[in-house]
Amino acid sequence: MGAFWKYLGNRILIFIITVFLAVTVVFLVPRWLPGDPLQSVYSKMAGVGGGAVSDELIAEYRRRFGLDKSTFDQYISFWRELLRGNLGYSIASFPTRVSTILRQAVPWTIGLLTFTTLVSWLLGSLLGAMVGWSDGKSKKLNALVPIALVLYTTPYYILAILLVFLLAYRWAIFPLSGAYTLGADKEWSWSFAMDVLEHAALPALSIILVSLGWWFLSMRSLIISEKGQDYILWAEARGLPKRRIFWSYAFRNALLPQTTGLALSFGHIVGGALITEVIFAYPGLGYVIYNSIQQLDFPVIQGTVLLLIVSVSVANLLIDMLYPIIDPRIRIGDGGN
Amino acid sequence: MNSVLEIIDLEVHFPTRRGPVRAVDGVSLTLHAGERLGLIGESGSGKSTIALAVMRMIKPPGKIVGGQILLDGVDLLTLSDEAMRRTRLAEVAMVTQGAMNSLNPVIKIRSQMIDGLKAHGVELSKSGYEEKLGELLTAVGLEPGVVDLYPHELSGGMKQRVCIATAISLKPKVIIADEPTSALDVVVQRQVMQTLRRVQDEIGAAVILIGHDMGLMAQFAQRVAVMRRGHILEDSEVHQIFANPKDPYTRELMESLPSFDRDTRFMQVIEEAAEEVAAVAAAQ
Structure with missing residues (x-):
């Protein structure tokens, strides 16, 4: 058990270093970019008040957001606030807190991507395994290969635009954008749930179709290489039924790399399918990142990226912890031997 | 002595663009009950193809295009796929090359051995299986506790013994051992061959030992067939082969x-x- 705790300690140390480095980079890079995050605030005020904004007001705003201090001082105070759990205020949509923005966006992204990732992984893996196992004997199954290739090589945003054009614009079966009808009551009701599902259908479909192609092709080639394994040959020589050889020998072993792939893609869920969310104006984290970068909204960029890094790291840690369950050859703490 | 396995005029071809490659070209071979036959030849001579043909496990595009394989008078080539599946392990068992990788890496030895029994309709209680596996493993010189291990926790010699224990689990008439010791060092080779010899004696199975190690053949086989380019060149008593090859x-x-x-x-x-x-x- 000692080895396990040592391993966990190591991992947590690596985790802390990762977060530190990433947060530092994310803090610095937007500040090196040309442009002024307060620009949007000025133009808003100019629009309301008519005419130029006074120098005193600008100085006051810069002071409020700490932008008058040196980058180093800002960096220190950023960490001080972060350790207190304070991500600060959004500049572009002041006085909304960054944490509020994140809290509103996270459920949409996680809901959309957890579902699509799981569905495409399951479906792609099963179909790919079946096609790989039948190996050209079934014409119908084989027809799936070129389809999967086309799906896999299609950029998902192209597919998304195509879907919007056909199913939302031309035939108007699904809503064009958003995650729910504006003005609808956000409550736990049947009609609101249906509304949300209708809005999620197209973004979900575009993500599922494209990643399905990848999972399909990957599982197919894994199964084909499994068929050449000695243990498959010997299973057949023992007279095991085909079904048993497929599930417990070929599929079971091909599942190992495929599961690694799934776990890695779970790490990216929080990042969202950025462009998909932008195309569908889906209010998830991808959309938030896109907007905040456009507006140079430093605190929001920092907050979302921090969340991303933490979740990718946690996902990786979980994979490492869970992997020994599916592969008995891996034992935590054995690394040194 | 009555024959248990009779191969008559077997032809196995692999089609290529320049015509078929005759991997096994008109081979006839008789195996008597309880006999130990050695099948030797260089790589590509067709000896492993014969083994796979008897198991009816030739992979496409390879194909058995002619001949008969009679097991106790029944032509295996005429059996349905399902009947052939039942014949494997129960009547003809195979110990394959590549001892290191013959076992499924993610499943415990217990369930891999039980797989073979269940596939042939042997349904036992939990303790019944445990007892049966214990007997089989003891017969090949392993501890019954090995059932709780994964393949990577066994040495190469132990893995090959597990394979032999499985091969004898339904008391087959014929065991085909295709270079069963190719990946093992000489000391372990000897132990594995002795184990194979002993269990073969116990269940009275006939064995075809495929390989190219003359030393092993001389110790193990009673009769040796020499193969080259899909043909059997000579089929003689082991002493004859070594003392006075024709x-x-x-x-x-x-x-x-x-x-x-x-x-x-x-x-x-x-x-x-x-x-x-x-x-x-x-x-x-």
Whole structure:
């Protein structure tokens, strides 16, 4: 058990270093970019008040957001606030807190991507395994290969635009954008749930179709290489039924790399399918990142990226912890031997 | 002695663009009950293909295009796929090459051995299986506790013993051992061969041992068939083969063995082989 705790300690140390480095980079890079995050605030005020904004007001705003201090001082105070759990205020949509923005966006992204990732992984893996196992004997199954290739090589945003054009614009079966009808009551009701599902259908479909192609092709080639394994040959020589050889020998072993792939893609869920969310104006984290970068909204960029890094790291840690369950050859703490 | 396995005029072809490659070309071979037959030959001579043909496990595009394989008078080539599946392990068991990788890496030994029993309708209680597996493992010199291990926790010799234990679990009439010791060091090789010999005696199965290790053959086989390019060149008693080989190729094979009391002709064999390769390359 000692080895396990040592391993966990190591991992947590690596985790802390990762977060530190990433947060530092994310803090610095937007500040090196040309442009002024307060620009949007000025133009808003100019629009309301008519005419130029006074120098005193600008100085006051810069002071409020700490932008008058040196980058180093800002960096220190950023960490001080972060350790207190304070991500600060959004500049572009002041006085909304960054944490509020994140809290509103996270459920949409996680809901959309957890579902699509799981569905495409399951479906792609099963179909790919079946096609790989039948190996050209079934014409119908084989027809799936070129389809999967086309799906896999299609950029998902192209597919998304195509879907919007056909199913939302031309035939108007699904809503064009958003995650729910504006003005609808956000409550736990049947009609609101249906509304949300209708809005999620197209973004979900575009993500599922494209990643399905990848999972399909990957599982197919894994199964084909499994068929050449000695243990498959010997299973057949023992007279095991085909079904048993497929599930417990070929599929079971091909599942190992495929599961690694799934776990890695779970790490990216929080990042969202950025462009998909932008195309569908889906209010998830991808959309938030896109907007905040456009507006140079430093605190929001920092907050979302921090969340991303933490979740990718946690996902990786979980994979490492869970992997020994599916592969008995891996034992935590054995690394040194 | 009555024959248990009779291979008559077997033809196994692999189609290529320049016509079929005759991996096994008109081979006839008889195996008597309880007999130990050695099948030797260089790589690509067709010996493993014969083994796979008897199991009816030739992979496409390879195909059995002619001949008969009679097991106790029944032609295996006429059986339905399902009947053939039932024949494997129960009647003809195989111990494969590549001892290191024959076991499924993610499943415990217990369930891999039980898989074979269940596939042939042996349904036992939990303790019944445990007892049966214990007996089988003890017979090959392993602890019954091995059932709780994963393949990577066993040595190469132990893995091959597990394979042998599984192969004898339904008391087959014929065991085909295709280079069962190829990946093992000489000490373990000897132990595995002794184990195979002992269990073969116990269940009275006939064994076809495939390989190219003359030393192992001399110790194990009663009769040896020599193969080259899909043909059987010579099929004689083991003493005959070693003392007085009839076929010129067999004679060369024997002379290539290192010996204390005569010079080897082994360089000459290699040179001839090189010339053959060059001839094939030139023909293309």
